[in-house]
Amino acid sequence: MSHQQSFRVHGTTCGSCEIVLERELKTLPGVEKVNASHARGELTLTVQDGTHYRTEDLEAVVGKHGYTFSSDQHPAGHAPPSAFSWKRAGGVAVVILALYLVLQKSGLLVYSPTIEGSTSLAAVFIIGLVAAVSSCTAVVGGLIVAVSSANAKRHTAMSLREKVRPHVLFNTGRIAGFAGFGAVVGLLGQVLTLSSAANGFLVMLIALGMIAIGLNLLDVLPTNVVQPPKWLSRRVVALSDSKHPGVPFVLGAMTFFLPCGFTQSMQLYALTTGDPLRAALIMSVFALGTMPALLGIGVATSAAKGPALKWVTQAAGALVIVLGISNVGNGATLLGVAWPAHPVTAGPAPIVNGAQELQMEVTEYGVYAPEAFSVVEDVPVRWEIFGSNNMGCGSTLVAPAFGIQTALRPGYNTVEFTPEEPGTYVFSCSMGMMRGTITVEPNV
Incomplete structure (x- = not known):
């Protein structure tokens, strides 16, 4: 027989946190099933009769990722995690508007056709850097550690080169996979381009999705807006248990499908290009941004925790929203609306x-x-x-x-x-x- 225990979970930022919580808490003795929900801020354990866990027990296992727990009841005067705050939303709106105006005036939102002139790729790279030290690291970094540890157990007398090999394969596979799947995303955007009006509506819809994901990263809109099915994420994570030498490469490529808000916002951004080559470029640059921290996973994850991690995550969320607003302008342009209006300085045509x-x-x-x-x-x-x-x-x-x-x-x-x-x-x-x-x- 079994029974359930419910807790409030704090510190989650996206669907990746659900995977981390479920995978790590499942290792506790007597735990048969774990179900985590970032949107509701809830965690449910199905445990064997005679087994009981306190919040301190859970934090001892996953507290290193910044997660904390409380009882399933809301204390008086405290709102649930999904509560909407107008005061917070107003402050975020001011920051985002200022950031948008600065980037717009500086030309950093321009996506040039040439690689050298693609200044918006700098923003993509920065988001990759932040994503690599966010909560997404807990699941992606956990996969790297799992694969390298399993390799070390099978081969106890390894040279430094052999120890580094899984990390290199993982990151190479991640960049290659993001480029390849990114190209597919761009091709999908190309296929969906039927007319300028239809394309305008599509771009605006995608832009709104990016804005919603950014709001989610800022904790203004805690509900998950878009994410892959949880069963797919679990299958990807389960690959780390395989002993095949090529698993690190495949696993790195398949992290494209893990539920990370940063990754999903870049996938939507790549979709708006409607071009396989440029979409592949966007996703590979994003993966490159994550590589430094993933190669030095121990240092990176310990360097950014608590308030510092939350601050950089929210700063990147604001940048995602700015890119989304820029794409709203792109969609409006395709619908025949100038965004922003261009001052006319030209004289009459001869x-x-x-x-x-x-x-x-x-x-x-x-x-x-x-x-x-x-x-x-x-x-x-x-x-x-x-x-x-x-x-x-x-x-x-x-x-x-x-x-x-x-x-x-x-x-x-x-x-x-x-x-x-x-x-x-x-x-x-x-x-x-x-x-x-x-x-x-x-x-x-």
Whole structure:
């Protein structure tokens, strides 16, 4: 016979914490089953009759990860973990707005088609660095330790090279797996790109998911928004028990599917690119960011704990939200809404052979030069566009108001249309990352 014990668990940040709690507490004598829920802040033990555990017993096992426990009853005046705080949300909103404005003005949210100019990859790398010392380390690092320890037990007289081998294989597999699965994610985004409007709605939906994950990391919205099935995460973790020499490599690749909020936000970010190569680049850069800490797992996990760990985790959560807000702008652009509005500094377009002539370059740095034009209504426009050799998402030009969605090739391209209504209209690349405006003036 068995019975259940319920506890409140504190210090969890995402689905990875559930896996850590369930795996480690399952080793306690008399424990038959463990069920942890980050969203509800609950832990339930199914134990054999005659077995009883106190909060101190649980903390002795998993307290090293920053988890604490209390009874299943809420003390008077204390809200449950999922309570929403307007005061906290307001403070977070101010910080995020300031961070967004700073990064937007500095150009760090621009995703350039070239690797060298992809300044937003720096943000991806930073998020990887933080993810590696967050609660995600407890499960990913635990897998590394499990594999290397099992290897050490099987081969007691190992050289330093042999001891390091599982760690190298794990991290190599992680980078390769994140690149490969990232490419699949990017391909999925490409397949889902049906039209500029549909793509705009998709990008905005993904962006909202990123924002929700960021809010989750900030503890403003504790409920898990998006995560893989728990059975899949358990299967990945169970791989660490295998004795096959290739397991570290496979295990590293399969960590792509572990429920880490940071990983999920980057997967959504990669999906918005709609490009397998760039999505693979984003995910591999993220994995590279996690590598230094995972290679020195003991030092890394002991260096960032308690308040310091919580602070860096929440700072990275704010950065995830900023990337999400940036993608809201991308989606809005694809729907024909300028975000933010571009100031028009261009003079009227010259008329050559009865048509208004616009000249623009799609640069290798991920911008349109120039990015603002002025034309008059009811007069044909001939838009001459020079494409560089590395245009990225700029290889597709989208201008919803004028019915334009066309592929651009390196060299000279010509697009023709006739503006019919005065107003300021946006044009962009296929993912809304590169933006510009055309102002149509009344023909008087």
